[in-house]
Amino acid sequence: MTTTTTPAGRTDPPRAVPDTPGRGAPGGFAGAIASEWTKLWSVRASSICLLAGLAISGIFTYYYASISRINGHPVQPVGNAAASSAVLVQFAVVVLATVAVTSEYSTGSVRASLLWVPRRHRVQAAKALVAAVVAFVAGTAFAVVGTAVAWVAFDGRASFEAGPSLRQVLAVGLYQALVAVLTVGVAFATRHPAGALSILVTLLWALPSVLLGLGGPTLADVNDHLPHGSGDQFMRIGAESPYSPVTSVLIVAAWAATAHLIGLYVLRRRDA
Numbered sequence: 189m190t191t192t193t194t195p196a197g198r199t200d201p202p203r204a205v206p207d208t209p210g211r212g213a214p215g216g217f218a219g220a221i222a223s224e225w226t227k228l229w230s231v232r233a234s235s236i237c238l239l240a241g242l243a244i245s246g247i248f249t250y251y252y253a254s255i256s257r258i259n260g261h262p263v264q265p266v267g268n269a270a271a272s273s274a275v276l277v278q279f280a281v282v283v284l285a286t287v288a289v290t291s292e293y294s295t296g297s298v299r300a301s302l303l304w305v306p307r308r309h310r311v312q313a314a315k316a317l318v319a320a321v322v323a324f325v326a327g328t329a330f331a332v333v334g335t336a337v338a339w340v341a342f343d344g345r346a347s348f349e350a351g352p353s354l355r356q357v358l359a360v361g362l363y364q365a366l367v368a369v370l371t372v373g374v375a376f377a378t379r380h381p382a383g384a385l386s387i388l389v390t391l392l393w394a395l396p397s398v399l400l401g402l403g404g405p406t407l408a409d410v411n412d413h414l415p416h417g418s419g420d421q422f423m424r425i426g427a428e429s430p431y432s433p434v435t436s437v438l439i440v441a442a443w444a445a446t447a448h449l450i451g452l453y454v455l456r457r458r459d460a
Contacts, residue, residue, distance in 0.1 A: 216305075216310070217310050217313070217314065219304075219305070220304075220305045220310045220311060220313075220314035221314045221317060221318060223301070223304065223305075223314070224288070224314045224315050224317075224318040225318050227288070227292075228284075228288050228318055228319070228322065231287055231288070231291055233283070233284070233287045233291075234284055234287070234288070234322075237280045237281070237283050237284040237287075238280065238284070238322075238326050240280050241277050241280030241281065241326060241330055242329070242330060242333060244273065244276050244277050244280065245270065245273050245277050245330040245331075245333055245334040245337075246333055246334065246337045248269075248272070248273040248276055248277070248334070249269040249270055249272075249273050249334035249335070249337045249338040249341070250337050250338065250340075250341045251341075252269045252272050252273065252338065252341075253266075253269050253337075253338040253339075253340075253341035253342040253345075253346065254341045256269075256342065256345060256346075257341065257342055257343055257345045260345075261345070263345055263346060263347055264346060264347070264425075264426060265346065265347055265348070265349070265352055265353070265356070265425045265426065266335055266338050266339050266342060266346035266347065266348050266353065267331070267335050267352065267353045267356035267357065267425065268356075268424050268425060268426070269334060269335065269337075269338035269341075269342075269346075270330070270331040270332075270334035270335045270338065270356065270357070270360060271331075271356055271359070271360060271420070271423035271424045271425075272424070273330070273334050274327075274360055274363060274364070274416075274419065274420070274423060275393065275416060275420075277327075277330050277364075278363075278364060278367050278392060278416070279388075279389070279392075279393075280326075281319075281323045281326065281327070281364050281367050281368050281371070282367065282371050282385070282388050282389075282392070283385070284319070284322070284323070284368075285319040285323070285367075285368045285371035285372050285375065286371055286374075286375045286381055286384045286385060286388070287381065288315055288318075288319055288372070288375075289315060289372055289375035289376055289379075289384075290375055290378075290379065290380060290381040290384060293379045293380070294381075308452070308455050308456055309452055309455075309456075311455075312372065312373075312376055312448070312451060312452050312455055315372050316368070316369045316372040316373070316448060319368040319369070319371070319372050320365040320366075320368045320369050321365070322368070323361075323364040323365045323367065323368035324361040324362065324364060324365035325361070326361075326364065327360050327361035327362075327363065327364030327365065328357050328358060328360065328361035330360065330364075331356065331357040331360035331361065332357055335353060335356075335357065352425055356423060356424075356425065359422050359423045359433075360423055362437065363419040363422075363423055363440065366415075366419070366437075366440045366441055366443075366444045367392070367415070367419075367444075369444040369445075369447070369448060370388075370415060370443055370444040370447045370448075371384070371388060371447075372447075372448070372451065373444070373446075373447030373448040373449070373450060373451035373452075374387050374388055374447050374450075374451065375451070376451030376452070376454060376455050377447070377450050377451045377453075377454045379454075391414065391415065392414075392415060392416050393416070395414065396411050396414055396416055396417055399411040399414075409430070412429075412430060412431075413439060414443075415439075415440050415443045415444075418436045418437075418439040418440050419436065419440050421433065421436040422434075422436040422437055
């Protein structure tokens with residue numbers, strides 16, 4: 189509440205000052221997105237992660253294509269090399285999204301963020317959206333570079349069609365965007381980089397490796413319902429899949445949404 193005094197000394201009745209900003213106000217959702225975008229690029233780790241992802245994509249796709257050529261594997265779409273590299277490249281996105289959340293908890297600046305945007309779901313949604321957009325753009329760029337590198341390394345033992353290749357590039361970008369949302373949710377739930385990375389490495393790499401290593405249809409079916417197992421189904425062309433690409437995307441999206449809701453629950457229940 190505020191009061192104003194007229195030149196004659198008369199005091200006007202108190203006026204209510206709105207404490208809930210609108211969508212376009214500095215503390216609204218648009219302001220939260222702008223703030224998260226600025227904070228993401230103010231951390232040096234963001235650029236390092238993207239450069240590391242680009243390097244990993246180039247190295248892995250060249251290795252994958254070279255092994256396929258040397259061993260005389262059947263001719264396959266060149267984009268499969270870029271899709272296969274996602275098993276490693278996704279961790280560049282994981283680290284980027286984890287740092288975007290946990291760096292604020294380690295420095296205590298999360299308190300300022302929550303004061304600036306009092307509605308906590310907006311803070312988390314803004315972080316998830318910014319991380320997802322960056323991951324999608326980076327993922328598509330990684331896939332384009334990986335496809336180009338693999339085409340050279342395949343040396344004629346791969347096929348290229350513009351339509352399917354474009355679909356694979358976009359599919360890789362979409363998968364990386366969903367991984368970013370998943371990571372933001374886990375990071376808000378754990379609030380610590382070591383805890384978040386332990387969970388995500390287990391979920392996205394260690395557990396699938398164990399399931400596939402043990403073998404058997406039951407364990408393979410479990411892997412097909414994990415984030416990367418499902419993601420691999422819609423990123424690769426010609427892979428045997430028990431369900432359609434749309435269903436695969438929805439499974440990965442369900443994992444991301446579940447992590448987001450768990451992170452939001454912790455954010456609302458616990459003090460910053």
